[in-house]
Amino acid sequence: MENKKHGFGSSIGFILAAAGSAVGLGNLWAFPYKVSANGGAAFVLVYILCVIVIGSIAMISEIFIGKRAQANAVSSYKKANKNLGFLGLIAVLVPTIIICYYSVLGGWTLRFTVNSFQSIASANNAVSFGSFSSNVYEPVFFTLVFMVMASIIIMAGIKDGVEKSSKVLMPTLFIILVFIAIFCLFLGDGVKDGLVYYLKPNFAELGFSGVVAAMGQAFFSLSIGMGTLVAYGSYTGKEIKIGNATFMICLFDTLVAFIAGLAIFSAIGALQPESLKSAQGVGLIYVIIPQIFEKMGSVGQIVSFLFFAMVVIAALTSVISILEVSVQFITQKFRKNRKKVTLVMSLICFIISIPVAWSVGGAFDGKITIFGYDLLTFLDEISNTVLMPLGAIGACLTVGWFIEKKPSANPFKTLKSLQEEGIGLGKFGKIFAVMVKYITPLLMVFVEVMGVRGKFIEFGAKGLDYLPIVITALIIIAIMIALYFIFFKNKETGDNSVEEQLEK
Ligand code: PFF
Secondary structure, eight states: OOOOSSSSSSSHHHHHHHHHHSHHHIIIIIHHHHHHHHHHHHHHHHHHIIIIIIIHHHHEEEEEEHHHHSHHHHHHHHHGGGHHHHHHHHHHHHHHHHHHHHHHHHHHHHHHHHGGSSSSSSHHHHHHHHHHHHHHHHHHHHHHHHHHHHHHHHHHHIIIIIIIIHHHHHHHHHHHHHHHHHHHTSSSHEEEEEHHHHHHHOOOHHHHHHHHHHHHHHHHTTTOOSSSHHHHHHHHOOTHHHHHHHHHHHHHHHHHHHHHHHHHHHHHHOOOOOGGGGHHHHHHHIHHHHHHHHTTTHHHHHEEEEEEEHHHHHHHHHHHHHHHHHHHHHHHHHHHOOHHHHHHHHHHHHHHHHHHHHHHHHHHHHHOETEEHHHHHHIIIIIIIIIHHHHHHHHHHIIIIISSSSOOOOOHHHHHHHHHTTTOOOGGHHHHIIIIIIHHHHHHHHHHHHHHHHHHHHHTTOOOOHHHHHHHHHHHHHHHHIIIIIIITTTTOOOOOHHHHHHO
16 A cells, blocks of 8 residues: 555555444444344345445445545545536535534443443433433533544544554454453343344334335445545555455444344343333433443443443544544645644534534423424434435446446446456456446435335324425535535645645
């Protein structure tokens, strides 16, 4: 790998950083309960298919777009095709929206790590979580600490910040996870019931909505459909094998999610089987799991600390990847100092996260809502249900159709030009070319349309209207397109070499 000051120093460094982006709350929290709620092993099967048929193709596309341009997301898409730079602008904005709620959850997790050693045995944890999350100051404070941690890493840059921290944090996370999983699998009689609840295949329960959920989960979990992989990909050199790296990242991400589910459901089955049915959403990780640790006595405090520290690590390595996208773009476009840009971006995200923390935690009597939604749900729906899938479709179509000078309908001609550009992929190349051009985008469009339709029904049943979410997302897209064509298309938007120059 070229030894640039600002790039990854090794393939493994890139793989661990991208895996760090992928492994997050989506794996340790969302995946387990989505499996149990959507048909167990049937969901796992469909999920793995989504990772192979859709996720890996989009991931290769995004890494490739960044790698070939060696530049921020806007410049990378622009370099692929001058009229597509707006996709890069969307890919900068969406992660920035995500930080504003993801760091609130990261902050909550931090609080549980810190509090693991406080005697919580006498307190009813459900109550203590409720009073913590609805407190006006505490969640904001922990969100701030979490953001500061992420900012320090990003300020240090790719090699000294992202790569170094990932090399330490990711192996640590995996060791803790394996330890906790083994510990939980030996908790006694109820483990089997917990595992059956987690994994018993039920295709009727899966249904089409389960398939849509699996695809959404795969996107979120693999950090696809926004600029993170483009940004990280841009810091890789010629030697990296995109196909191999993608395989490792997807495998690691899926493995972590699956093992987390084994641990969590074994523990619930053994120690609190009455909670199996309610092991969902926020309650799972912040109420039920702490209750279970309490039941383990003093050992529980250590396991609790390890568990939440692991979740903090996972969330932190994800947030740094999200923060990097905007920091990279602004640093390069406006030729500003990385540290200052990081500070400003973190501050903006932190300020927005304050009302989000109050809204989702229920401070001020839960009065902070928008169109009836708490702010976290609102931002999460805009980004994950609408913008992220569109970003992933955009990445595949860019590589499949628009990156060539003379696009042709023949996937093998496309492959040839992609290979000349250095996509590699070996024997897998032919399959990739057909997938990226036709199959993956079509599947994604189909599932996306059905998914949004399902959301209208799901939220409609709760008395909420989904239209404002779709309209807000469309307005965001329209604004990004307009901004791009007015301000960025014909202007210099910088590349990674700018960061090298700025240091001189
Ligand atoms: N993949 C992360 C998770 O599973 O929690 C979340 C995430 C990270 C989403 C980075 C998006 C992103 F760009």
